[in-house]
Amino acid sequence: MKRISAFQVMGPVMIGPSxxxxxxxxxxxxxxxxxxxxxxxxxxxxxxxxxxxxxQGHGTDRxxxxxxxGYPTDHPDIRNAYDIAREQQLKYQFIPATLKEGMHxxxxxxxxxxxxxxxxxxxxxxxxxxxVIVNVINGIDVAFTGEYPTLIVQQQDRPGVAAHxxxxxxxxxxxxxxxxxYRESRSNRAFTILxxxxxxxxxxxxxxxENKNIYDVFMIN
Numbered sequence: 388m389k390r391i392s393a394f395q396v397m398g399p400v401m402i403g404p405s406x407x408x409x410x411x412x413x414x415x416x417x418x419x420x421x422x423x424x425x426x427x428x429x430x431x432x433x434x435x436x437x438x439x440x441x442x443q444g445h446g447t448d449r450x451x452x453x454x455x456x457g458y459p460t461d462h463p464d465i466r467n468a469y470d471i472a473r474e475q476q477l478k479y480q481f482i483p484a485t486l487k488e489g490m491h492x493x494x495x496x497x498x499x500x501x502x503x504x505x506x507x508x509x510x511x512x513x514x515x516x517x518x519v520i521v522n523v524i525n526g527i528d529v530a531f532t533g534e535y536p537t538l539i540v541q542q543q544d545r546p547g548v549a550a551h552x553x554x555x556x557x558x559x560x561x562x563x564x565x566x567x568x569y570r571e572s573r574s575n576r577a578f579t580i581l582x583x584x585x586x587x588x589x590x591x592x593x594x595x596x597e598n599k600n601i602y603d604v605f606m607i608n
Contacts, residue, residue: 408438408445408493411513413465415495416454418521418533419509422605425501427455429478436492438513439483448481451495455479460517496523527578529569535582539605540595544570544577551598552579561585 420427432451434442442448452468456475464471472479486492491512498508510523520532524539531537538556542548549568556563562584570577592604 408441408447408513409450409465410460410517411493411515411519412438412447412495413450413454413458413460414517414519414533415509415511415513415521416451416497417457417459418511418519418607419497419499419507420455420457421607422509422524422539423499423501423505423507424605425503425505426475427477427499428502430455430497430499431480431482433482433484433496433498435484435490435494435496436486438493438495439486442481442483447495451481451497452477452479455497455499491520494522524578527569527571527576529578529580530567531580531582533607535564535584536586537607538581538583538587538591538595539607540579540581540601541603541605542577542579542598543600543602544568544573544575545600548598548600549579551601552581552595555591555594556581556583559588559591561587561591 434447438447449465449468452472453462453465456468456471456477458465491514493513494510496508496510500506508525509521511519511521513519518532518534521529523529540552553563553566564582564584566579566581568577568579586608587606592606595601595604
């Protein structure tokens with residue numbers, strides 16, 4: 388029988404009013420901030436479905452800005468996200484968009500430019516109770532929740548890359564819960580996404596990057 392966590396029953400500790408429209412939205416933006424790995428200079432949020440219809444009244448706009456700036460779901464400054472974004476000179480836009488076929492009704496696409504000029508695009512959905520799923524990173528279809536410690540490896544699709552990653556995690560005593568590869572096409576750009584039972588240490592990133600076919604590594608703890 389599938390276990391149901393207290394998080395699923397009670398929802399997250401959060402600033403309201405809605406776990407789907409605020410906590411979930413914040414977590415999607417927070418994941419984007421983790422992957423960007425630097426302060427954001429400019430960000431555009433494309434809002435779909437009910438996000439597009441109610442983003443101002445339900446605080447989705449403030450939650451997305453707060454998540455992009457690294458705030459947790461229960462931080463009181465979420466209410467002041469607009470003021471803080473202006474203080475940090477973060478340029479932002481919210482653009483309601485038409486829900487596409489197959490999209491969850493609480494979906495946001497984020498296009499962000501970091502302080503170094505680094506660009507990231509990410510699409511995710513808030514699926515209820517503060518839980519989320521990330522569907523697309525930089526044009527590649529993926530599927531992960533960020534609920535567990537997660538390692539995201541951007542790479543070239545070449546033999547031996549997965550073995551390199553898993554051997555490093557094994558040597559560090561990290562148990563892999565799930566591992567999936569998502570790729571544009573054969574021998575092209577790809578993401579390997581691993582969810583683990585243990586938190587991930589930053590030194591693992593340097594060791595994984597020793598492989599010439601790996602471009603970047605992101606951790607979500």
